[in-house]
Amino acid sequence: GTCCSYRLRDALHPLWQSPLSIPGGTRQSPIDIQWRDSIFDPYLRPLKISYDPDTCLHIWNNGYSFLVEFEDSMDKSIIMGGPLENQYRLKQFHFHWGAINEWGSEHTIDSRVYPAELHLVHWNAVKYESFEEAVMEGNGLAVIGVFLKLGAYHEGLQKLVDALPAVKHKDEIVEFDTFDPSCLLPSCPDYWTYAGSLTTPPLTESVTWIIKKKAIEVDENQLEAFRMLLFTSPGEEEKRMVDNFRPLQPLMNRTVRSSFQ
Numbered sequence: 001g002t003c004c005s006y007r008l009r010d011a012l013h014p015l016w017q018s019p020l021s022i023p024g025g026t027r028q029s030p031i032d033i034q035w036r037d038s039i040f041d042p043y044l045r046p047l048k049i050s051y052d053p054d055t056c057l058h059i060w061n062n063g064y065s066f067l068v069e070f071e072d073s074m075d076k077s078i079i080m081g082g083p084l085e086n087q088y089r090l091k092q093f094h095f096h097w098g099a100i101n102e103w104g105s106e107h108t109i110d111s112r113v114y115p116a117e118l119h120l121v122h123w124n125a126v127k128y129e130s131f132e133e134a135v136m137e138g139n140g141l142a143v144i145g146v147f148l149k150l151g152a153y154h155e156g157l158q159k160l161v162d163a164l165p166a167v168k169h170k171d172e173i174v175e176f177d178t179f180d181p182s183c184l185l186p187s188c189p190d191y192w193t194y195a196g197s198l199t200t201p202p203l204t205e206s207v208t209w210i211i212k213k214k215a216i217e218v219d220e221n222q223l224e225a226f227r228m229l230l231f232t233s234p235g236e237e238e239k240r241m242v243d244n245f246r247p248l249q250p251l252m253n254r255t256v257r258s259s260f261q
Ligand SMILES: Cc1cc(=S)c(O)co1
Pocket: 119, 121, 143, 198, 199, 200
């Protein structure tokens, strides 16, 4: 059952012994989203997403995950609406995943763990001058989280998967001409939203999380391709890039809102 794998997976995480939560942290991520405790907010607007595939720059292995980065000097790939008061610009997207299909996601839904989770990271370009500045501000970032579950082959993901061997090692980078991340979003508009943090250092409490209710399906070979990446640089003893997710953090005094009833 999920409970034992839940306890097991926590015990198995030497890599993520990063501070379970920063001292004084009151809005850390990830969290377990209890469906029945989330509150439908009728004032939540539909999320408006418009990405320009030509803003895609490159894909690189940063030693934690692989990131696809976007040109963010103009309002070309943006999100707005939903819980957001401003327009946010897409900076990058990346994934978190496990060594096996039993775990890998950061957020959980009623303790259900998914094999992987996609994060699309955006920054508040109305209020701040740069991503680096926005990372330090309470309303600085908006991250869309999408669960990946084992199922049908995902056509849109394959373009990413095919590029992974070129970024097998830490700090390897490869040009990526055009890619529209919208193809990785489920068609269902439903989401949960809550105030949280980055899940990797500096763990700053600057993220408005938007967690999609529906998962996307990917097949076993596509998940295995993620697990072929390495944390390590060329020449170092190889360490497979797996289990790059942070343990669950306490909800503390937070409410999770839903855009659906
Ligand atoms: C900026 C950023 C956001 C997330 S969620 C992550 O895992 C790493 O970096």
